[in-house]
Each structure stands twice: as C-alpha cells, then as structure tokens.
Amino acid sequence: MEILPNSPTATQEKSADFIAYPSLFLHGPASSGKTSAALLRLENILTTQPENSSKTVLVLLPQKSLAKPYQNLLKEIHKSHGESVSIQTMSSLVRRMINLFWPIIASHQLFKHPYEAPRFLTLETSQFYMAQIVETMIDQGRFDNVTLPPFRLFSQIIDNLNKSALIGFSHTEIGQRLSSAFIGDSTRQNVFSDVQDAVNQFRALCFDKNLVDYSLQVELFCQVLWPNQTFQKYISNQYAHLIYDNSEEDPPYVHDVISQWLPSFESALIIYDNLAGYRSFLGADPRSAYAIKNHCQESLFTNENLVSSEPLQELKRCFQDLKSCQPSPELINQTVVFPTKRLRFFPELLDELTQQIENLRASPDGKEKKIAILAPYVSDSLRFSLKHKLESLGLQVSVQKPSSPLTQDPVIKTLIILSKFAHPTWEMKVSFLDAAIALTNSIDGFDLNRAHLLLGKFNPEILYLEALPEPVKSDRIASELLERYRRLRDWLLSTDPAEPLGSFLSRLFGEVLSQPGFRFENVVQAGISTAMLMESYQKFTLSLDETTQSDQKLAGQAFIGSVDSGLIAASYLSEWQSQPGDDILIAPVMSYLMRNEPVDYQFWLNIGSKGWYERLEQPLTHPVVLSRHWQEGKQWTADDEVSYNQANLQRILSGLLLRCKIKVFALTSDYNEAGVEERGQLLTLFQNLFRKVIRGKNEH
Secondary structure, eight states, X not given: OOSSOSSOOHHHHHHHOTTXXXXXXXXXXXXXXXXXXHHHHHHHHHHHSOTTOOOEEEEEESSGGGGHHHHHHHHHTXXXXXXXXXXXXXXXXHHHHHHHTHHHHHTTTOSSSTTSOXXXXXXXXXXXXXXXXXXXXXXXXXXXXXXXXXXXXXXXHHHHHHHHHHHTOOXXXXXXXXXXXXXXXXXXXXXXXXXXXXXXXXXXXXXXXXXXXXXXXXXXXXXXXXXXXXXXXXHHHHEEEEEEOSGGGSOHHHHHHHHXXXXXXXEEEEEEETTOOTTGGGTOOHHHHHGGGGGSSEEEEOOOOXXXXXXXXXXXXXXXXXXTOOOOHHHHHHHEEOOSSOOOSHHHHHHHHHHHHHHHHHSTTGGGOOEEEEESOXXXXXXXXXXXXXXXXXXXXXXXXXXXXXXXXXXXXXXXXXXXXXXXXXXXXXXXXXXXXXXXXHBTTOOHHHHHHHHTTOOTTOOSGGGSOOOOOBTTBXXXXXXXXXXXXXXXXXXXXXXXXXXXXXXXXIIIITSTTBTTTTOHHHHHHHHHHHHHHHHHHHTSOHHHHHOHHHHHHHXXXXXXXXXXXXXXXXXXXXXXXXXXXXXXXXXXXXXXXXXXXXXXXXXXXGGGTOOOOOTTOOTTTTSTTSOTTOOOOHHHHHHHHHHHHHHHHHHHHHTEEEEEEEOOOSBOTTSOBOOOHHHHHHHHHHHHHHHHHHHO
C-alpha cells in the first residue's frame, strides 16, 4: 500500500503547505487523493517542527479503522504513535477528557455519588442495564405491539438516546419526535410512550449508579466540560495542529466542537467527502460537516480520481443522470460483467461467482489483484458457502461482519457452552444439540454423530459437569478421540468455580483447545475470537457495582446470561482489518465503504435486493426523523421514504464505483437466498441502462 504519492497533484501540494494554508477545508469525491494530501501535510508538520517540541498534532477520525494510513506513515518516518501525533476519534477523546476532568463534572452534582469514579458503559453493558428496565416493562404488558428480538429492542432504544445527545436535543423529547412523525395504526403510538419511559428510567439509573453511557458522555462533554474555562485552556494547549479526515461521517456535535475549536490551532486541515455520509444511520451529518467550511480561511475542491478508470467514472455519471447519458456498448463491456447465463437459484449464483473469480486468478496478473465481494447483508450461510468455495481454490479470504451477536461466532459459542459446564453454580442449562456442537467444535476428528454417541442419554436438566458422561470404549469412536474428550472433561472438572471468567477462558484456550488434537490449534481466528470474548467480559465487569464485580459467580452469570440473550458485540478493530496476503474480502456494502480501501474488482451480489438502498426496519427509532434537519412535527410519508432510498442508492453507487479500479461483476438470480423473487431499484437501473444502450445502437 502506497503511503505517500510519488508525484503529488497540485491540490495535494497546496493542501500539504500548512504555512500558506493554515486553516483549510479540502473537499471532493472519494479517491481524489485527499487523505494522501493529509499525509503530506502531516509529514511536513513533523519534519518542520523542532525535535524537542512538546506540541502535538491531533489526527481526528470518525472511526479507528481509518487510522491505518496515518499509522503507516508514522512507522515509515520513525515517529512513534503518541510521541508527537495523537490519532483519535472524538468518542475516545471525549471519554478520556471526562475521566481526566471528572472533578469538574462532579462539582455540578448531577450524580447521586458525584465524588465516586464513573463507570463507563459500552454498547454491550448499556444493553445489560437497559434490559433490566425493559424486561420489567414487558412483564407489565408494555411494548405489547412490538415484535422484535429482545436485544434489538434494547439497542433501538439506546440508539434513540444516543441520537438525542449527538444532535443536541433533550432525551425527554424522543418519544414526542417519533410519535409526531409516525403515520400508521394509532395503537402503535403507545410504543413511543413506552420508549420514552424506558429512556427516562435508564438515564435516572445512570445518575443513581454513576454509569456513563455513550449518550451521557457526549452530553457531559458538550454541556459541562466544553464551556468550562479551565478545560478550554487545557485542551487548547494540548494540540498545535489538527487534521480532521472524513468529517462527513461524524455526528453534528463533533462539527460544532471543531468549528469553535479551530481558532486555537496553529494549522487545521478539514477533509470532506462529497456524496458520502454512509454512517447517517448512526447519526453522521454531512450537511453540518460541510458547514465547517464557513469557519476555515481557505477551501480547495478536487475532482480528480486516482483510482477508478475513466469508463467507470462515466458509468457513475450515467447512473446519476440516465436521461442525459448516452451509454455505448463499449462502455458496458469496459465496466460491467454479467452472468454468462440466466441464474435461477442462489446456489447457481455462487457457482458463477466462483467461476468468474477462478478465471480472474488464472489471468497473467490475476494473482496480484484485490477483489471485494459485496452484498447488502452477509448471512452466516452466505459467509460459510463463499469461504468454503473460495478457500477450496487456495484463496485467502477475510470476512467483515461487525456488530453481530457474540454467539454467532462458533468459537465464542463453544467457549460459552464449555464455561457453563465448568460452572455448575451458574445453573445454566445446556441443550443436547449445544453440548454436541461444543464437543464437535472442540475436538479434532469429532463430528455430530460421534458426539451424539458419546453423550448417550445426556440430560440437559442436569446442570452439573458430571452431566458430561465418562468416556466409554466404543467401536464407533476411535480411542484417540476418547482420550481427547477425557482430557477436556478432566480439565473442566479441575477448574475452580471462583476463578475469574477472563482467566478461565484464557487457560481453556491456551491449555486445552489450542493444543494438538483440538480444533483451535494454529487457528489465528480462534485466538482473535477468544480475545474478543475476554475483552467483552472485561469491559462488562467494569460497569458492574463493586459487590457484583467481586463475586465471580454473579459476574460470570450476568455476562453469560447477557450473551445468551443476544448481546450485540461492539465493533472490534480486528474485524475491519484484512490479514496480510488476503486476496478476497467479503463484506456488507456499507461496511466496505467505511473501510475506504479501493480494490481492482468488485462483485455485487443480489442486485435485485432492496437492501442495497432501503434502511433496516426499525420500528422504535428513525435516523432521519431524529436528525438536526428534520422539521419537528412533520410526518414521514411514503414519498419521503422513496426520496431517501433513491438518494441512498446514488450515494452507495458513487462510493463503490470510485473505489473500483477495473471492473464490476453484477450478479443476480431469479430467486434469492431465501427463495424469494426480488426486483429492486438497482436491478431496474441496470435494465434501463441496457435498454438505452440497445436503443442507441439501433438508432445508429
């Protein structure tokens, strides 16, 4: 990966000059070299300022995964991260400042125990506390007309609370804003009252127990710390230079803060991607990001593209305005590849995809090309099928699937089941099937049939470890497999139930499951998943009160119970990073766009799906209604939904084509993965494009 451009463009050279352009707003489409310009500017700052300078450059990003180019540059020029460059997200900066300046917050007497240390909540631990409130309400008959899995119910209520803080309105207005925009069955209006009640109770619980969730972090920073003179003096002296990349992917409170902070910097570069804002469902606000331009002394616009070919850029223009576009057969041939035959069923689509990739890899320079396989959603079955097919060709595959329930990871599911057997005092039942799956996933050479034979008359009502039977000789189970099972069972029996769960998981992985004869041996992903579960548990326990933290039974019980209920995993950075040598990335389209990594070829799956542009069904929240630009009291109509979908599709197509170097492979089947026939807008767009090509060909 090239860190700095060999031949900078004129715009990049101007942007890198932090003396001539001390306060600069640089904007343009994706792949126009804006981040490269920022890297040049950072290098200039670091090589210009004295070695003993105590002043730091703040590199601000909307999410950690975008830090890679800056980290690579620091390695190249031998600058240690944190020595003179601080790479931060605003969320991490806010949390650090709240922790550091807690006495100022305590002086406002907002919390019941203001002079005790705060307990910061993650997404997972916020759901844990929200669950305690909502489950009680459900028992009282509340939320009776909502059919959602519990963890989705909790997450949508928390999302509402977060958006109120990110946008800057009181959390007490959430229910009224959602209710006033809703058109539909009047009986559904009651649910918004239930949402408001849950939000109010959750915020009261936070103040009572010194819990600081994401929304409260933002409110405390904006309303208490940022206006404080002592804090202003401190923060102004911390950073001399600012580079703020992908500003359009941040929520409006960040843009408000940056606009006010700008005069304090010796130099500042704000980077804005036109036609982006892919994180709008999380509160990102491109309009408020663009308004920072008014607070900068200079602005530069770049319309170059350093990635995609001219034909791909022409295809993008055709998608944006098909009426005035005159596409030719040559344009289609140069940019898009379609199936060589009609595909009726989804397995045929996967076979076609595999064949096309095999053909690409067989070409003279095909092994050097990067490929991304993109779909609106990446289900477990799709992920498994694709990985199996591609790895059978000898290809290295990485899959990005952030924010999925922890138990969807087979490694984590196995660890949790084995943890239940090792902790009988938790009194958590294990089904026959789960026990068989855990053994199959743990012991190399085991399968479900052998696991069933070994378990025999396993009784899931027996909660103690002895429910796992003694290994008995069998003609149908090899002696070495029985010995491996014995080693696992004896190790579980020997554990101390009072041992902290994190320590238990570490030893289970290191002393048994990663050893020869067991499934996790030399499996890097298994180690990553185990570390993810341990990190999640560690963060979870930090939010518990001291009594529960010190009681290993209660802490382990609470965590495992929350995971079983569908606790959503936080977005771990490792999930965003391809491993060195990976040939192919499989990712949901929105997640891919936020990686900001170009590839040579893109495969678009299920182009008939509405998931390419429709927002997820979220009956308890709404990303547009709960935004700064929605008119209060206005109802969300079908026309609004159509306009939103059209704009979303254009934004996605633009982002994809600007990140593709050579060609797009567009694949669809008559019936999708679920056996449903789909005819969405993207498929219609392609069909209209072909009709126009045919008409133009006939006219000539």
